[in-house]
Amino acid sequence: MGQLGQKPQSVVIEARGLSMNYGSNLIQSNLHFQISKGDVFVIMGGSGCGKSTLLKHMIGLYQPAGGDILFGGQSYFTASPEQQLAMRKRWGVTYQGGALFSDKTLAENVALPLVQYTTLTSKDIRDMVRYKLALVGLAGFEDFYPSQISGGMCKRAGLARAIALDPDILFFDEPSAGLDPLSARRLDDLILQLRDSTGATVVIVTHELASIFAIGSNGVYLDANSKTQLDTGSPGYMLNHSKHDLVKAFLSRGE
Amino acid sequence: MKQATLNFHKVSDSNVVVTVQGSWTVSGVLPAPEQLSAMLDDRLKTVVFTAGDDFFWDSRLLAWLMACQRMLESTHCQFDLSGLPEDVRDLFNLANTVPPNKALPERHASLFHQLVNRLARLGDEAMALLAFTGELALTLCRWFAQKGSARWSDIINFCHQSGPSALPIITLQSVLIGMILAYLGMVQLRQFGAEVYVANLVGVGMVREMGALMTAVIMSGRTGAAYAAQLGTMQVNEEIDALTTLGIKPMDYLVVPRTLALILTIPLLCLYSNILGMFGGGLVATNMDITWLMYLYQLRDAISFGDTMTGVVKSFVFGLLIAMAGCRAGLACGRSSAAVGQATTNAVVTAIIYLVVADAGLNILFYHLGI
Numbered sequence: 016m017g018q019l020g021q022k023p024q025s026v027v028i029e030a031r032g033l034s035m036n037y038g039s040n041l042i043q044s045n046l047h048f049q050i051s052k053g054d055v056f057v058i059m060g061g062s063g064c065g066k067s068t069l070l071k072h073m074i075g076l077y078q079p080a081g082g083d084i085l086f087g088g089q090s091y092f093t094a095s096p097e098q099q100l101a102m103r104k105r106w107g108v109t110y111q112g113g114a115l116f117s118d119k120t121l122a123e124n125v126a127l128p129l130v131q132y133t134t135l136t137s138k139d140i141r142d143m144v145r146y147k148l149a150l151v152g153l154a155g156f157e158d159f160y161p162s163q164i165s166g167g168m169c170k171r172a173g174l175a176r177a178i179a180l181d182p183d184i185l186f187f188d189e190p191s192a193g194l195d196p197l198s199a200r201r202l203d204d205l206i207l208q209l210r211d212s213t214g215a216t217v218v219i220v221t222h223e224l225a226s227i228f229a230i231g232s233n234g235v236y237l238d239a240n241s242k243t244q245l246d247t248g249s250p251g252y253m254l255n256h257s258k259h260d261l262v263k264a265f266l267s268r269g270e
Numbered sequence: 271m272k273q274a275t276l277n278f279h280k281v282s283d284s285n286v287v288v289t290v291q292g293s294w295t296v297s298g299v300l301p302a303p304e305q306l307s308a309m310l311d312d313r314l315k316t317v318v319f320t321a322g323d324d325f326f327w328d329s330r331l332l333a334w335l336m337a338c339q340r341m342l343e344s345t346h347c348q349f350d351l352s353g354l355p356e357d358v359r360d361l362f363n364l365a366n367t368v369p370p371n372k373a374l375p376e377r378h379a380s381l382f383h384q385l386v387n388r389l390a391r392l393g394d395e396a397m398a399l400l401a402f403t404g405e406l407a408l409t410l411c412r413w414f415a416q417k418g419s420a421r422w423s424d425i426i427n428f429c430h431q432s433g434p435s436a437l438p439i440i441t442l443q444s445v446l447i448g449m450i451l452a453y454l455g456m457v458q459l460r461q462f463g464a465e466v467y468v469a470n471l472v473g474v475g476m477v478r479e480m481g482a483l484m485t486a487v488i489m490s491g492r493t494g495a496a497y498a499a500q501l502g503t504m505q506v507n508e509e510i511d512a513l514t515t516l517g518i519k520p521m522d523y524l525v526v527p528r529t530l531a532l533i534l535t536i537p538l539l540c541l542y543s544n545i546l547g548m549f550g551g552g553l554v555a556t557n558m559d560i561t562w563l564m565y566l567y568q569l570r571d572a573i574s575f576g577d578t579m580t581g582v583v584k585s586f587v588f589g590l591l592i593a594m595a596g597c598r599a600g601l602a603c604g605r606s607s608a609a610v611g612q613a614t615t616n617a618v619v620t621a622i623i624y625l626v627v628a629d630a631g632l633n634i635l636f637y638h639l640g641i
């Protein structure tokens with residue numbers, strides 16, 4: 016369902032009958048969707064329906080209660096620790112709250128994965144850090160601590176850290192919440208540009224309708240009441256062809 | 271993969287074409303941007319970059335180009351990327367849309383300056399402590415006049431955290447201290463054949479001094495540190511700001527219930543510790559030809575009600591001091607995870623200093639009062 020008239024592409028992430036819970040509290044169940052290489056996959060749904068939870072299951076922070084998530088056919092949780100590390104190095108993640116290390120400067124935050132996983136000299140790392148921060152519009156803020164910049168700037172710095180290693184799969188949790196319209200627009204441009212230039216796949220949680228339609232090529236709508244997905248497919252397709260009024264209402268702001 | 275190289279081709283005096291070749295990636299070694307600056311002279315107007323054969327790139331190339339751009343900034347040279355792939359140009363432009371920030375962050379002082387500042391601020395520090403104490407006293411009075419916003423449910427919750435949950439460690443600690451005192455006494459008193467007086471030593475030692483002090487030391491590490499960490503984290507998350515804007519004083523809502531809980535539970539813990547300490551002493555004593563009956567009989571004569579009360583009064587004061595040290599460190603916490611760590615350390619260290627000083631003071635006071 017969903018991708019009408021698109022030629023089949025290699026599937027990067029696939030959810031098969033995925034269920035998620037916190038203890039005895041079921042959040043979502045029976046999720047099925049596929050994410051192809053180069054997709055910008057939007058996770059949609061009302062507040063509290065489990066979008067961040069789904070993202071955290073995808074990046075292996077929580078183990079699914081049922082079903083599985085496959086990365087190129089391989090499940091994260093049955094992989095060996097070495098394989099898991101190799102998979103994680105290919106991911107870049109931003110968190111809803113920014114999650115910068117508060118005792119490190121922005122430059123040190125962004126440099127951390129580079130120091131850990133590459134053999135670059137400290138000068139090269141400094142150049143890389145400057146470039147990544149410039150990409151998110153934070154050139155010149157290298158020596159600031161997270162407590163010295165604004166919330167939106169923290170979010171963008173988190174993004175710079177997520178893309179430090181040129182990851183193949185990018186997971187963003189509400190990257191544009193708290194940004195002004197122009198910065199949000201620049202962020203959309205950046206996401207598309209990263210996708211085009213590095214062939215990355217993007218999984219993004221967002222409420223911004225404008226950016227859902229501008230960048231989303233595929234997506235899933237989660238419902239808090241029925242605790243399962245209502246629909247999956249590209250946002251434009253869902254808006255026009257979804258069988259669920261709720262999905263249409265969400266995508267048209269109920270108008 | 272091929273090594274990354276630069277080829278210079280001077281088209282005219284004002285124009286040089288730089289061909290980039292090979293693998294410009296994170297795993298490769300790049301030529302230094304200074305190779306480019308060696309080419310520079312006043313007549314040069316434009317540097318044109320083009321891609322050669324065998325050309326691979328990732329973020330590393332962009333980082334390098336930006337380093338070159340910064341280097342050429344001071345000259346009047348134009349930077350022309352028209353010969354590079356479109357993606358490179360787009361990323362480069364994206365990175366240059368927002369002009370760099372020129373403001374400098376607030377500096378963190380050097381170690382020496384920190385020390386000097388510390389000493390200079392010692393006076394302020396004392397004033398702040400005094401202000402905190404005063405405010406706490408006023409807030410407590412307000413609470414007793416039923417005008418504060420601290421809730422009983424909070425107080426009971428904190429009592430539970432600091433009281434019953436601390437019992438296991440207090441038990442272990444008290445029994446061992448009682449045993450240590452008994453051994454110490456046994457060895458000395460045996461020389462005079464006065465072994466039975468070990469009960470006096472253990473009893474008075476526990477009740478007047480060790481019970482209160484050791485319980486307080488444990489509680490400053492356990493509860494005082496926890497208070498500092500809780501309030502410090504709330505400070506980091508802007509929760510304390512949120513309380514203030516809601517019109518709720520952090521002092522009322524956060525500090526008072528914690529303080530009350532601690533000064534309620536700590537005397538009880540102290541009594542518990544006294545009893546267990548005497549029991550621990552008894553274990554040792556009865557192992558060495560003193561019967562339980564003799565031991566208990568001797569204890570009854572040794573300890574007066576006044577002795578017990580000195581210990582309880584002490585632990586009451588200690589509880590207040592621990593809560594003050596913990597809450598003050600937490601409220602004064604900075605806005606990073608490292609600051610929370612510092613606040614916790616601060617809380618424990620100051621609490622222990624307060625304890626020792628207060629203990630000495632109280633002992634002198636009791637001596638002169640003849641209690």
Ligand SMILES: Nc1ncnc2c1ncn2[C@@H]1O[C@H](COP(=O)(O)OP(=O)(O)OP(=O)(O)O)[C@@H](O)[C@H]1O
Nearest residue numbers: 037040042060061062063064065066067068069111
């Ligand atoms: N760590 C946790 N432990 C227990 N329950 C949780 C936890 N985190 C979230 N929940 C519950 O799971 C549900 C989904 O939370 P989640 O954070 O995934 O929502 P969301 O869709 O990301 O919402 P929002 O759009 O507001 O960010 C919520 O009802 C929440 O109460």
Ligand SMILES: [Mg+2]
Nearest residue numbers: 066067068111
């Ligand atoms: Mg969320």
